[in-house]
Amino acid sequence: MEFRKQKGIYLQIADYICENVLTEQWKAGEKILSVREMAASIEVNPNTVARTYSYLQDQGIIFMQRGIGYFVADDALPRTQVLKKDDFVNEFLPEVFHTMDVLGIKIEDLLDYYQHRDNGQTDKE
Template sequence: MEFRDKQAIYLQIAEYVSEQVLLGRWNAGDRIPSVRELAAELEVNPNTVMRTYEFLSQQGVIANKRGIGYFPADDATDKIRSFRREQFLANDLPIFFKNLTLLGIDLREIEQRYEQFAAMQSTPQTPVQP
């Protein structure tokens, strides 16, 4: 994982964990990696991962089953989407709109490119043969 300078590492790890849940890689009822396992995988201090897990527990995204490990909450996907949606609308969208205005990009062009992107996401990708 490549860490960015402008955000605390534990929050970047929280985004990573949340993304795994949203992608369906870690589902409710599935144990997620332990603090030590994830710390080793991401090459960070276990205390940083512990801080991430405490943060996500406070948000109700994951739950600790004593002696067993951490698990995504039953409604983790909904909570993550809701939180990320609000963050996007409050922080990212104004910057996006500013860039559209500065660069003279029309919303119709954005719509066309989004449709192309969505079509690429829905079609299976075939590996490139050497």
């Protein structure tokens, strides 16, 4: 049994950045914090942030301009959605469905909860 288990910190930072992209708080073309600034602001070793940035650059979500800094890529939003949607559907949903089985929650119940949740964004148009 593992307690303090968690995803690598660099992936958590990536999630944090993706969250900002997905919620459009960070938009295409915007400069993001430098490796050192980010590291200082979240109190993490700069190498860890560098790894995050490198990973996100691989994913085409941010890009680097040597000597200038990192920027949100033009198609960061759809790429991030694709990346995270994949995680969500393949890693996360199966767990959710399993939990529902174990707890005896039916898909109809879930629909119910969805339709009656606080922020009624369901049928807005």
